[in-house]
Amino acid sequence: MTNAEHVRNWLGEEIPTRPEMALCRCGESALKPLCDGACARVGFTDEKDPKRVADRRDTYDGEQLTVLDNRGICQHSGFCSDRLATVFHTEGTFVTPSGGRMDEIIRAVRDCPSGALSYAIDGVEARKQVDWDGTREPSIEISKDGPYRITGSIPLTDESGSAVPRASGSSLEHYALCRCGHSQNKPFCSGMHWYVEFRDPLPDPDREPTLFEWCGGLPALTRMTRLFYEKHVPADPLLAPLFANMAPDHPQRVARWLGEVFGGPKLYSENYGGYQRMISQHLGKALSEEQRARWVQLICLSAEEAKLPGDAEFQAAFRSYIEWGSRLALENSQPGAKPPPQMPMPHWWWACDATPGARAPAIGADEAAADETVELPGDEEPIGFEEHIKPLFRERDRKSMKFAFDLWSYDDVSRNAEAIAGRLQDGSMPCDGAWPPERIAAFRRWIESGKPANAAPAPS
Helix, strand or coil: CCCCCCCEEECCCCCCCCCCCEEEECCCCCCCCEECCHHHCCCCCCCCCCCCCCCCCCEEEECCCEEEEHHHCCCCCCCCCCCCCEEECCCCCCCCCCCCHHHHHHHHHCCCCCCCEEEEEEEEEHHHHHCCCCCCCCCEEEECCEEEEEEEECCCCCCCEEEECCCCCCCCCCCCCCCCCCCECCCCCHHHHCCCCCCCCCCCCCCCCCCCHHCHHHHHHHHHHHHHHHHHCCCCCCHHHHHHCCCCCCHHHHHHHHHHHHHCCCHHHHHHHHHHHHHCCCCCCCCCHHHHHHHHHHHHHHHHHHCCCCCCCHHHHHHHHHHHHHHHHHCCCCCCCCCCCCCCCCCCCHHHHCCCCCCCCCCCCCCHHHHHHCCCCCCCCCCCHHHHHHCCHHHHHHHHHHCCCCCHHHHHHHHHHHHHHHHHCCCCCCCCCCHHHHHHHHHHHHHHCCCCCCCCCCCC
C-alpha cells in the first residue's frame, strides 16, 4: 500500500502508517490489518472465481433520475438498502428509482463504498458528483469485519505497476478491496466476508467502551449529521434560516465535535480550534427556546434514522449531552452574553455509570441453561474460589457490580465476602432473581473455610 495519506479504522481513528505497507489480503494474518506472511502459508491466490456475479451494468429509469448499478462489484454493505429501503431492495428488483426523493437517492448513491452505484440526469451520468468531485483525501478505511474501503482516487496497480482492470462503470475514486481472502472477484470485495463470517480480533471484554466507540465512531456520527443538515434542517421553517449560509463541510465539523466530546480523537480541536471556536458560532444569534427544542427533536430523529444505538444506556448519555449542549448554545447566543473564555472541550461519559451490559435485560438470551452446568462441591469436598465460587457469578452479574468490585477477582470477593453473602441471602443480588439455597450455602461454606483461593487437594 502506497499513496494513502490516511489509514483509519472503522471508527475513523487514525492508524500509524509508513510510506509503504503490506496489508493483509488472505484474512489469516495475526497482525491484521498488516500482513504477516500467512498468505504464503495458507496458499492464498488472487484468482477470480468463474462463478462470480457477472460484470454487467444495469439501468433503472425513474421519474427524477436514472440509477446505474453493477451487481458484479457490490460489497453488500447495506448502505443503500438499509437506509433507503423504498428504493433499494435485497429481494426482487434491486432498484425502484421512483420510490424516494431525489436527494435521498443521490445521498445513497454517493455513499456506496464499492462504486457499484451511480446516477444520471437527462441521460448524462453525474460522475463528478458521484465521485465527490475530487474533494476527498486519499484514504483507506479498514471496515469492521469487512473490506478495505478506498476513497480519494488512490491508483490500484498490479505487481508490474499496471492498472488493475475495472468492471463496467466502476468508480476510480472509491472502491472496496477484499480483506477476508474469499472474494469471488479479487482484488475487489464481493461480500463474501458475510458468508465466511470473517471477524477482526475481539476487543478486551473488560474494557469499558467510550460513547464514541459504542455509537459506531465518526462514520456513524457523520451519517447522523448529514441526515440532519441535508434532510431535516432545509425542510424545517424554524431551523432553515439559521443554517442557510452554512459551509459545505458543516455536517462533518459537527460530527467531529460530537466525536471528540464522546471520547474520540481530537479532530475538532486540532482542525478547527476547540471549544472557543464552537462558542463563536453561536454568539449574537439570539436563538429562541423553540428553535433549541426543535434542534434537539430533529437531531434525535436523525440519530434514529442513522441507526445509532437505541439501547437505554447510550440514549441516556446521548440525549443528556444534546440537552446540555443545546441549552448552553441558547444561553451563549443571547444579546450581551459573554461566555467564559478559554474553556476546555467538554467530555461526556455514560450517565450515572449506566454502561452497556451493566443491567440485566428484560429481553435476551436465557442464561438458565448455562447456570445448570456449575458444579457445587460435595459436603466433604474442599471448596475453592476458582473452582466453585467464581463460576457462580455470570458475566452480567460481574458487569452490574463493576462500579463497586469485580466478582471474578478473588481479592475483591474475599474482601467483600460478608457483604456479598448478605445480599445473596436477602435476595437483592443478583438483580434478576435470587440464588437457590444450595448456592448460598456453598458461598457461606467458602467463607467459613477461610475463603481459599483454590480447593485444597483431597487427602490421599
